[in-house]
Amino acid sequence: MGSAAFCHNPRVASLRRGVRVVVASFSRSRFFRRFGPRIMPPVERIWAGLSGGRYPLSGVLVPSLVLHSIGAKSGLERDSPLMYCPEPGGVMLITGSNFARETHPAWTANLAAYPDAAVTVKGRRITVRAVRIADDKLDETWTYIERQWPGYRGYERVSGRTLRIFRLTPR
Numbered sequence: 567m568g569s570a571a572f573c574h575n576p577r578v579a580s581l582r583r584g585v586r587v588v589v590a591s592f593s594r595s596r597f598f599r600r601f602g603p604r605i606m607p608p609v610e611r612i613w614a615g616l617s618g619g620r621y622p623l624s625g626v627l628v629p630s631l632v633l634h635s636i637g638a639k640s641g642l643e644r645d646s647p648l649m650y651c652p653e654p655g656g657v658m659l660i661t662g663s664n665f666a667r668e669t670h671p672a673w674t675a676n677l678a679a680y681p682d683a684a685v686t687v688k689g690r691r692i693t694v695r696a697v698r699i700a701d702d703k704l705d706e707t708w709t710y711i712e713r714q715w716p717g718y719r720g721y722e723r724v725s726g727r728t729l730r731i732f733r734l735t736p737r
Contacts, residue, residue, distance in 0.1 A: 598665075631658065632686040635696075638672075638679035646673040650687075651711045653733070658685065658694075659711060662730040663721040674730040685734060694734040707731055 633646040651659040662674040677683060677696040684693050699707050708719050711731075722729045 630687075631660075633660065633673055633677075634684040634686070634691075635673050635676035636680040636683070638675045644673065644676060646671070648673075649715075650734075651714050653710075656692075656736045658687075658734040659699075659707065660732050660734060661711065661718070661721075662732075663718075664725070666721040666724040668725060668727065670727070670730055674732070677732055682737075683734070693737045695737055696732045696734050699731040699733060701728075704728070704731065 628649045629652055631648055631650050633648055635644050635646065636642070637644050648660050651661075653659060662671045664671040678698065681696040682693070683696055684691055686692075708731075712718055719729075
């Protein structure tokens with residue numbers, strides 16, 4: 567499917583793919599893995615305040631959403647700005663890379679406990695059902711994701727754990 571899935575202009579699609587290669591490479595750098603977890607969340611929160619929470623800052627360069635999930639322990643709604651990989655029919659894939667840390671991000675436990683969630687994409691709130699990708703489908707899913715985000719699975723190798731991937735289907 568690739569970048570052309572959400573842009574039919576071949577020049578724009580080519581530019582978008584080039585930007586993604588650069589962003590993907592930078593996001594896998596030691597610098598980003600070290601400082602990204604400290605810098606990105608506060609910057610995203612400030613941007614969310616400025617945009618009324620409708621547009622994640624990361625959405626300027628990559629397809630992004632805000633996941634609204636119910637906390638597995640607290641029962642309270644939690645918001646997580648995330649990059650996503652679009653699939654046909656408005657379906658979205660999200661990956662618990664957690665900046666290649668050794669632990670899974672909390673939102674993955676939230677979706678496991680409460681798979682009915684919502685996302686905000688381009689200012690529009692959409693209710694979704696989250697299904698974790700089964701182990702026997704991970705390689706196939708990674709192949710699809712890496713067509714859009716070359717080298718993204720490198721986070722899995724660096725983290726030393728199997729990343730949790732969820733398919734979000736609009737309801």
